[in-house]
Amino acid sequence: MSTAASPRRESRWFVLGPPFLWLALFFLAPFAIVLKISLSEQATAQPPYRPLLPWSLDPESWRAFVQALGTENYRTLLADDLYWGAAISSLSLAAVSTMLLLLLGYPVALAMARAAPGWRPILVALVIVTFWTSLLLRVYAWMAILGPEGFLNRALLALGAIAEPLQILNTNAAVLLGIVYAYLPFMILPLYASLERQDAALLDAASDLGASPVRAFWSVTVPLSKPGIVAGLLLCFIPIVGEFIVPDLLGGSETLMLGRTLWSEFFSNRDWPLASAVAVVMTVLLVGPIVAYRNAELRRLEPRG
Amino acid sequence: MSGRRFTWFNGLALGLGLAFLYVPLALVVAYSFNGSRLVAVWGGFSTRWYGSLLANAPLKEAAWTSFRIAVLSSALATVLGTAAAYALVRFGRFRSRTLFTGMLYAPMVMPEVVTGLSLLLLFVALGLERGFWTVTIAHTTLTLAFVTVVVQARLTDLDRSLEDAAADLGAPPVRAFQTVTLPLVAPAVGAGFLLAFTLSFDDLVLASFTSGPGATTLPMLIYSSVRLGVTPEINAASTLMIGLVVCLLGAAAALSRLRGRQKGAP
Numbered sequence: 337m338s339t340a341a342s343p344r345r346e347s348r349w350f351v352l353g354p355p356f357l358w359l360a361l362f363f364l365a366p367f368a369i370v371l372k373i374s375l376s377e378q379a380t381a382q383p384p385y386r387p388l389l390p391w392s393l394d395p396e397s398w399r400a401f402v403q404a405l406g407t408e409n410y411r412t413l414l415a416d417d418l419y420w421g422a423a424i425s426s427l428s429l430a431a432v433s434t435m436l437l438l439l440l441g442y443p444v445a446l447a448m449a450r451a452a453p454g455w456r457p458i459l460v461a462l463v464i465v466t467f468w469t470s471l472l473l474r475v476y477a478w479m480a481i482l483g484p485e486g487f488l489n490r491a492l493l494a495l496g497a498i499a500e501p502l503q504i505l506n507t508n509a510a511v512l513l514g515i516v517y518a519y520l521p522f523m524i525l526p527l528y529a530s531l532e533r534q535d536a537a538l539l540d541a542a543s544d545l546g547a548s549p550v551r552a553f554w555s556v557t558v559p560l561s562k563p564g565i566v567a568g569l570l571l572c573f574i575p576i577v578g579e580f581i582v583p584d585l586l587g588g589s590e591t592l593m594l595g596r597t598l599w600s601e602f603f604s605n606r607d608w609p610l611a612s613a614v615a616v617v618m619t620v621l622l623v624g625p626i627v628a629y630r631n632a633e634l635r636r637l638e639p640r641g
Numbered sequence: 642m643s644g645r646r647f648t649w650f651n652g653l654a655l656g657l658g659l660a661f662l663y664v665p666l667a668l669v670v671a672y673s674f675n676g677s678r679l680v681a682v683w684g685g686f687s688t689r690w691y692g693s694l695l696a697n698a699p700l701k702e703a704a705w706t707s708f709r710i711a712v713l714s715s716a717l718a719t720v721l722g723t724a725a726a727y728a729l730v731r732f733g734r735f736r737s738r739t740l741f742t743g744m745l746y747a748p749m750v751m752p753e754v755v756t757g758l759s760l761l762l763l764f765v766a767l768g769l770e771r772g773f774w775t776v777t778i779a780h781t782t783l784t785l786a787f788v789t790v791v792v793q794a795r796l797t798d799l800d801r802s803l804e805d806a807a808a809d810l811g812a813p814p815v816r817a818f819q820t821v822t823l824p825l826v827a828p829a830v831g832a833g834f835l836l837a838f839t840l841s842f843d844d845l846v847l848a849s850f851t852s853g854p855g856a857t858t859l860p861m862l863i864y865s866s867v868r869l870g871v872t873p874e875i876n877a878a879s880t881l882m883i884g885l886v887v888c889l890l891g892a893a894a895a896l897s898r899l900r901g902r903q904k905g906a907p
Contacts, residue, residue, distance in 0.1 A: 347814060348732055355725035355785065356737070359744040362782045366759030369766050383765045444658030447651035459655070461894065466662045468836070469886050470843035472860050472867070473879045477665035480672070480680055480871045487668060487681045520662060571750060578752020580846055585867065595754045602758060602850075612762065615755045622752070630746040637729075637793050 367619070374612035375405040385608050409613035422592040423617065429508075429593065430576040433515045437572050438565065440516065441523035445564075446557070448524070449531035460528065467521035475585050478514050479505060482586070506588035514586040515576055523568040530564025531557070563632065570629040574622055594618050666883060673876035680871045690877040700862060700878065707842055707859040710773065714780035715837035721781070722788025722837070723830055727818075729789070730796040749786045756783065757850030764851065771853030779851040780841040787840060788833035795829035796822075832893040839889050843882075 372389070379386040387404040390397035413419045448459045466474070481487045482505040489501040504510055534557065542552035558565075580595035587596070594614060602611040673691075677684025694700060725745060728735075735741075748756060760779045764771055803825070807817035823830075845860040852861065859882070866875060 348728070348735070351724045352728040352732065352735070352741070355721040355728070355745075355789075356741055358721055358785070359741075359748075359782070362760065362763070362778060363744050363748055363756075366763040369762045370755075370759045373762055389766065440658070440661075443650070443654035447647070447655035447658070450647045450651050451655070452647070459659075461890070462659060463662070465887055465890060466666070468839050468843075468890060469666065469883055470845075470860060472843070472845050472864060473669070473882060474665065476863075476867050476871070476875065476879065477669045479867070480668060480876075481665060483680065483871065485680050486871075490681045517661070517665070520658075524658070574750040575752055578754050580752075580754050581864075595752055598754045598758065608762070611758060615758050618752060618755055626747050626750060627743075629750050630743055633746050633790075634742060637790065637797065 370612045370615050372405070373609055374409055374616045375407065376609045376612075377404075377406070377408060378607050378609050383608065384606055409610050410617075412610065413613055413617065418592065419597065419614070422594050422597045423621070425592050426577050426594040427621070429512065429515070430573050430579075433512055433519070433576055434569055434573045436512075436516050437519055437523040438569065441520055441527055441568065442565075444520075445524045445527035445531055448528050449534070456532070460525075463521050463524050463528075467525060471518055471581055474518055475514055475581055478510070478517065479585060482510050482513075505586060506591075508587065508591055510586040511583050511591055511593075514582040515579060518582055519572045519576060522571045526567035526571060527561065527564040530561045530567075534560050563635065566628070567632050567636070570625055570632060574625050574629065577622060578618055669876050670880045670883065673873060673880040675873055675876075678873060690873045693874055694877050694881075697874070699857075700859070703857050703859045703862040706773070706856055710777050710780060710848075710856075710858065711838045711841040714777045714841045715784060715834050717777070717781040718784040718788050718837045719830060719834045722785045722833060723792050723826075725785065725789045726792035726796055727822075729793055745786045745789060748783055753783075753844075753846035754850075757847045760847070761850045771851060772856040775851040775853070776848050776856060776858065779847040780837075780844060783844065783847055784837035784840045787836050788830075791833040791836065792826055792829045795826045799825055828896040831896045835889045835893040835896075839886055842885070 373385055376385040376387060378384060387401050390401050448456060448463075451459055479486075483489070484501040484503070484505070486505070488504065489498075492498045493501065538556050538560070539552050542556050543549070547555065578595040578598075579593065580599050583591045583593045583596045584599070587593075594617075598611050598614040598618070601607045601614060672680070672683075674686050674688065675682075675684055676687035676689065725741075729738075729742070757779070760775075760782065761771070764775050764778075769775055799822070803821050804817050807821045808814070812820065843860060844858075845864050848858045848861055849864075852858065859878075863875060863878060866872065
């Protein structure tokens with residue numbers, strides 16, 4: 337159906353071109369560079385890696401360039417338990433916290449969807465404010481609560497529940513708590529979006545047919561909210577695997593996570609090639625979930641398919 | 642309506658959920674007015690920490706840098722993101738669509754350390770001097786997709802026949818976009834701008850990777866002092882940032898309501 341308003345082929349590039357080129361240059365191309373530098377070696381130079389891309393078409397310099405590339409950094413990653421530990425604990429912490437988020441977020445999202453229609457926009461606004469509040473500030477708030485001189489320890493001491501302050505800050509438990517807190521709005525909002533759209537008549541039908549409220553919940557409400565569950569799980573799991581701020585501020589020296597490893601290889605050890613190798617590994621681990629997230633977004637925004 | 646009652650369990654979940662989300666923030670806000678320097682001991686109401694913020698020159702400098710980066714990057718992201726949304730809704734199945742949507746949605750969930758590192762390595766490879774402009778480019782890349790999602794949702798709802806009518810009356814596509822489409826999606830474009838601004842103003846990780854000397858943003862400054870511990874001064878700075886987010890979101894919500902009124906108009 338080609339109506340008169342359909343932009344013609346040539347003029348399309350004036351609209352599509354700028355965002356397309358921007359993303360190709362500043363999102364896609366950098367990955368090629370990361371891949372290349374992950375195959376380079378660290379050097380005491382500016383920039384701190386070798387070999388550098390030859391800015392000429394001289395075949396000899398390109399041959400030397402390719403020969404200088406190697407898989408040394410990946411072998412370092414594979415050989416060191418530290419990196420295995422970081423990868424395993426990132427993935428397991430992300431899996432555990434995402435499940436916890438679903439368990440905590442679902443009842444809240446359901447309650448929002450069941451609230452009186454007049455209340456719903458207010459409740460959504462309350463969750464959205466925390467969604468957009470800086471992650472740094474929200475993690476910082478927990479430092480004040482969990483610290484040795486913090487609110488929690490003072491309250492427990494005052495109640496006589498403990499004799500001396502507990503070490504909660506800088507433990508893995510604090511990281512788990514911080515991640516659940518930081519990502520809860522990311523779980524609640526997609527769940528709410530799919531629960532709110534559900535037709536109440538379906539539950540009435542289930543109860544007319546003799547289903548108990550519990551049975552109706554598991555056989556009607558939950559299956560129908562599956563798109564929201566999938567979106568919420570992906571929206572939390574993917575960034576948590578690479579999370580940096582929470583383990584850095586709430587974790588201790590034993591808290592190993594990929595995001596923090598990448599950060600310290602880059603900023604503390606100035607080993608750009610190794611940091612790049614960590615980034616490549618993380619991207620490979622997350623490609624599947626990211627593609628699934630894109631497909632979920634497309635289904636949500638383009639219902640006509 | 643028996644199936645959709647609001648039960649005591651719903652009430653409990655909602656109450657506990659909102660308390661969990663808000664008590665930590667409320668403590669930060671309340672203790673920014675604490676007269677005492679101690680973290681968790683109330684020493685009477687005082688605004689002294691706001692006074693010392695005003696006297697803190699590096700902090701004001703960082704806030705100004707963050708503000709300028711946020712304005713520029715969200716303006717760029719709004720133009721590019723709106724164009725992307727228009728292309729996705731109106732152009733049908735163009736050839737590079739799969740690649741395009743992939744590049745568009747990936748930055749929204751990609752761990753920020755990966756995006757930050759890869760952008761930095763690009764800037765180094767291109768020989769760009771790191772600072773104000775590189776952070777602006779990084780934030781534009783991050784926030785572009787958020788604008789697209791907001792505008793795309795509005796464009797999808799839009800009655801296509803209005804644009805067709807403009808074209809039938811002889812308006813060239815650019816003119817039809819300017820006089821018909823843009824005014825109708827303007828509230829969504831405005832909301833997208835505010836969301837992009839908020840994201841940029843809050844960002845720590847991308848800025849840390851792509852910034853250089855002389856371009857310290859407010860989150861970078863807060864982060865370096867937070868690592869040393871909790872102080873009432875940071876509480877005051879946090880309270881101001883939370884206040885800013887609430888104002889921006891309020892403005893974005895007001896813009897969306899504007900859209901509702903237009904929808905109801907004949």
